[in-house]
Amino acid sequence: xxxxxGLAMLLLLQTAGEALAHAFALSLPGPVLGxxxxxxxxxxxxxxxxxxxxxELLLANLSLLFVPIGVGVITHLDLVSKxxxxxxxxxxxxxxxxxVVTALILRGLLPATVPRGSGDG
Amino acid sequence: xxxxxxxxxxxxxAPLFGLTATLVTYVVATTIxxxxxxxxxxxxxxxxxxxxxxxxxxxGTSYPTYFxxxxxxxVLLGPAVVALAWPLWLRRSELRRRGVALTxxxxxGGMAAAGxxxxxxxxxxxxxxxxxxxxxxxxxxxxxxxxxxxIGGVPALAAVFAVMTGMVGSLSGKYIFxxxxxxDWAVRGFALxxxxxxxxxxxxxxxxxxxxxxxxxxxxxxVLLASLLVPLAFRWFA
Numbered sequence: 001x002x003x004x005x006g007l008a009m010l011l012l013l014q015t016a017g018e019a020l021a022h023a024f025a026l027s028l029p030g031p032v033l034g035x036x037x038x039x040x041x042x043x044x045x046x047x048x049x050x051x052x053x054x055x056e057l058l059l060a061n062l063s064l065l066f067v068p069i070g071v072g073v074i075t076h077l078d079l080v081s082k083x084x085x086x087x088x089x090x091x092x093x094x095x096x097x098x099x100v101v102t103a104l105i106l107r108g109l110l111p112a113t114v115p116r117g118s119g120d121g
Numbered sequence: 122x123x124x125x126x127x128x129x130x131x132x133x134x135a136p137l138f139g140l141t142a143t144l145v146t147y148v149v150a151t152t153i154x155x156x157x158x159x160x161x162x163x164x165x166x167x168x169x170x171x172x173x174x175x176x177x178x179x180x181g182t183s184y185p186t187y188f189x190x191x192x193x194x195x196v197l198l199g200p201a202v203v204a205l206a207w208p209l210w211l212r213r214s215e216l217r218r219r220g221v222a223l224t225x226x227x228x229x230g231g232m233a234a235a236g237x238x239x240x241x242x243x244x245x246x247x248x249x250x251x252x253x254x255x256x257x258x259x260x261x262x263x264x265x266x267x268x269x270x271x272i273g274g275v276p277a278l279a280a281v282f283a284v285m286t287g288m289v290g291s292l293s294g295k296y297i298f299x300x301x302x303x304x305d306w307a308v309r310g311f312a313l314x315x316x317x318x319x320x321x322x323x324x325x326x327x328x329x330x331x332x333x334x335x336x337x338x339x340x341x342x343x344v345l346l347a348s349l350l351v352p353l354a355f356r357w358f359a
């Protein structure tokens with residue numbers, strides 16, 4: 001029930017974000033504005049408690065939510081067969097470049113104070 | 122056989138099909154992923170997409186037919202983006218302490234990912250609308266679609282590129298970090314979240330709690346930064 005209340009609140013915040021974006025012709029997408037609103041609202045415990053349950057439910061299953069969009073690749077199979085190799089090369093290389101740059105910069109900037117846990121990632 | 126075909130046509134045309142296929146495939150893929158010790162190549166998003174996509178193509182079922190049911194999962198991406206405020210809030214003291222370093226890393230890393238994608242795509246002679254759809258690919262899919270729409274890209278393509286970027290990062294992150302001898306979980310998670318958004322964050326979360334938290338922070342920061350800066354960059358350069 002708490003998760004459901006949280007989900008309702010998250011949807012309300014997204015709606016508020018969409019409304020703000022439209023009303024003021026802002027360049028931020030509605031859900032992003034909703035995130036900013038929630039960040040401000042989390043100070044209040046009546047928002048925090050239900051949102052926590054809803055947010056944990058959604059974020060724990062986040063990768064599921066990308067499946068419908070991912071399957072959409074079948075509508076662009078012509079494009080994929082035309083530019084396939086080049087597209088994959090661009091995506092793979094730029095992803096690696098991004099990860100290497102982000103990791104090296106952050107390693108340079110952060111003193112290593114976070115304890116090293118166990119894992120395999 | 123004719124009965125079976127009729128039954129398939131009936132089932133495949135109802136929203137029930139898309140929703141059931143999505144959930145069942147994902148649950149099975151996740152179970153196999155867990156059994157295999159969460160090996161990067163067993164990524165459940167990748168295999169769910171491959172399995173469902175193959176079934177649709179082989180049976181000649183259209184994507185809109187599938188999406189009629191799958192949209193009930195898809196709409197949850199919106200509130201999931203809003204929910205990203207939660208990991209940010211949980212780590213607010215660290216954010217305050219390390220905010221400058223994290224913002225710089227998110228900014229430069231995000232620019233490196235988007236810039237190298239557009240530059241490489243241009244060098245490989247990809248058409249302009251594809252280039253504009255590549256730019257926001259390090260942002261979580263629903264936001265990437267919004268950005269692509271604003272800069273003259275194709276939202277559906279941007280979403281596919283974003284999902285591919287997420288999978289590439291999840292599949293290869295582990296090896297890149299070992300190669301660079303990066304063993305700080307905060308750094309590993311943050312880099313995955315910055316470049317491979319929600320799918321990278323999901324992977325980080327499964328591997329280590331610190332990595333997951335930092336990936337969540339990175340994902341939230343990237344959503345904010347890219348929504349503001351990618352459209353601006355295109356206005357200046359294009």
